[in-house]
Amino acid sequence: MTAEAHEDFTHHVRRYLYVFYALLFGTLVTVGASYIPFGHHSVNIAVALVIACGKAFLVAGFFMHLISERKMIYGLLAFTACFFLGLMFLTLSAYGDFPRMTVTH
Amino acid sequence: MDIPYTVEPRPDTGLYNAKVGIWLFLASEVMLFGALFSSYILLRVGAPEGYWPRGWLNVPVGTINTLVLITSSITTVMAWAACKMHQFGRFKVFHACTLLLAMTFVCIKSYEYHDKFMHYEITLTDGRIADGHIVSNDPKADHVVISGRYVTDRKDLYDLEERKPPHHHEEITIPRSQIEKMERYGPWHNTYLAIYFTLTGLHALHVIGGAIVIGFLWGPGSKMWETDPERFTNRVEISGLFWHFVDLVWIFLFPVLYLI
Numbered sequence: 001m002t003a004e005a006h007e008d009f010t011h012h013v014r015r016y017l018y019v020f021y022a023l024l025f026g027t028l029v030t031v032g033a034s035y036i037p038f039g040h041h042s043v044n045i046a047v048a049l050v051i052a053c054g055k056a057f058l059v060a061g062f063f064m065h066l067i068s069e070r071k072m073i074y075g076l077l078a079f080t081a082c083f084f085l086g087l088m089f090l091t092l093s094a095y096g097d098f099p100r101m102t103v104t105h
Numbered sequence: 106m107d108i109p110y111t112v113e114p115r116p117d118t119g120l121y122n123a124k125v126g127i128w129l130f131l132a133s134e135v136m137l138f139g140a141l142f143s144s145y146i147l148l149r150v151g152a153p154e155g156y157w158p159r160g161w162l163n164v165p166v167g168t169i170n171t172l173v174l175i176t177s178s179i180t181t182v183m184a185w186a187a188c189k190m191h192q193f194g195r196f197k198v199f200h201a202c203t204l205l206l207a208m209t210f211v212c213i214k215s216y217e218y219h220d221k222f223m224h225y226e227i228t229l230t231d232g233r234i235a236d237g238h239i240v241s242n243d244p245k246a247d248h249v250v251i252s253g254r255y256v257t258d259r260k261d262l263y264d265l266e267e268r269k270p271p272h273h274h275e276e277i278t279i280p281r282s283q284i285e286k287m288e289r290y291g292p293w294h295n296t297y298l299a300i301y302f303t304l305t306g307l308h309a310l311h312v313i314g315g316a317i318v319i320g321f322l323w324g325p326g327s328k329m330w331e332t333d334p335e336r337f338t339n340r341v342e343i344s345g346l347f348w349h350f351v352d353l354v355w356i357f358l359f360p361v362l363y364l365i
Contacts, residue, residue, distance in 0.1 A: 006190060013186050020179040027171050027359075031164060034364035041365075048360035055356045063182050063349045070119045073128050080132040084139045091143035095150055 019062045026055045112335045127343045131350050138354055141304055145361065148296045158297045160265030163217065167363040170213045171355065174312075177206035178352045181319070181345045188338040193330055196341070200323040203348070207316035214309050221298070224290040225251060226262065229283050236262055237274055248280045249287070301362055308358060311351045318344045 030051045038044050061067040066077075109115075110122040118125055149157055184199035220238075227235040227249070237253015252274050256262055288294055292302035322337075322344055329337040 009186060009190055013183065016179060016182050016186070020175065023175045023178075024172065027168065027175065030360055030364065031168050034164075034360070045365045048365050049357075052357050052360050056353050059178065059349055059353050059356065063178055063352075064346055072118045072120060072125065076125075076128055076132055080135050084135055087136070087139050087143055088146075091146050094147065 015062065019058050022058055023055055026051055026058075030055075112333070112339060121339055123339060123343050124346075127346050131346065134350060138304075138307075141300070141307070142357070142361075145300045145304065148300055152296065155260050156263055158263050158265075158295075161297070162301075162363045163220070164363055166213060166217060167359055170210055171359045173206050173210050173213070174352050174355050177203050177210070178349055180206065181348045185338065185341045185345050188330075188334070188341050191334070193327075197323065197327070200319055200341075203319055204316060204323060207312055207319070210312055211309060211316075214305065218302075221290045225253075226288050226290070226294070227251070227279060227284055228286040229279070230285050231283070233257055234259060234262065235277055235279055237277065240276060247282070248278050249284070250276060250278050252276055304358055304362065308351065308354055311347075311354070315344065315348045315351055319348065 030048055033047050033051065034044060036044070038047065066073070108122075112121060114120050115122060115125075180199045180202040184196045184203065187193070187195035187199055223238050225235075225237065225239055229235060234256050235251060235253060236256060237251040239249065240252050241250040254274060255277070290298055292299045322341055326340070327337070329340070
């Protein structure tokens with residue numbers, strides 16, 4: 001490894017550390033936010049999920065190098081995202097869709 | 106015969122084969138956990154008002170486990186970076202830390218499971234419910250002892266966050282003749298615990314599986330460093346991608362199960 005490449009890698013390592021600190025901070029914020037009464041419980045759910053999405057972006061983007069990955073991986077993940085969203089859509093559409101005569105308490 | 110494209114990228118994909126393989130595998134994993142998350146959503150929105158448990162899990166313990174897993178992610182990526190910089194000694198140190206952190210995570214999870222399996226809901230013949238951790242359950246004795254409390258409405262057992270003031274646990278002796286039903290807080294107890302044990306159990310199996318692979322690369326598998334360091338580095342990267350995915354799943358599991 002050349003000195004230049006080594007220096008470049010050291011820069012990457014520093015970035016990993018910053019991401020690590022951000023993840024630790026994000027975890028503490030998630031826990032702290034869960035104790036704040038935002039008025040409606042659904043707001044607490046939304047806040048927790050938004051923070052979780054931010055943390056997931058940091059892990060996937062930097063630790064898993066998705067921020068600078070090949071097109072093929074992006075294509076593969078785009079397919080996965082479509083199927084995942086389809087699954088969630090099915091979940092939502094199933095909500096409230098009970099067969100006739102179902103006892104719902 | 107040599108396996109092709111273990112180090113050099115395949116011309117059509119621009120990637121070495123194992124990387125394409127692990128991403129395909131992770132895509133299937135997204136769907137596996139996605140299906141369980143959608144089950145969670147259906148169970149939660151389908152629960153009768155006031156009957157979805159809140160505050161049943163220990164948040165400080167869950168937070169510590171989250172921090173443990175995040176720390177294991179940075180040691181994993183550092184181990185790979187050490188390989189890239191040809192610092193095999195540092196790789197060994199970082200991956201040893203990853204293994205220790207993985208074991209810590211599993212130990213803490215086991216403690217949480219043990220806590221749930223020691224927790225009982227006991228319905229008495231007079232309609233009251235005794236709820237708490239078992240202190241004594243000798244089959245020869247004519248009574249059981251728990252550290253807990255009595256409730257008259259089952260709903261009082263569900264939302265522990267809203268209940269004020271904080272309840273006090275006391276030692277309660279219950280004659281067996283007064284017990285109508287006695288059940289642990291296992292996965293069979295209710296839908297919340299069923300999905301909790303399914304999601305966290307499957308996740309814990311992934312942690313154990315990942316730790317076995319990382320342990321192999323740290324131990325006997327590390328001999329490859331002497332013969333083919335680039336291929337070894339790619340193996341470390343692949344195992345790392347799996348490990349980060351396991352971390353990523355926990356990032357969602359933690360707030361969903363413990364906090365909201």
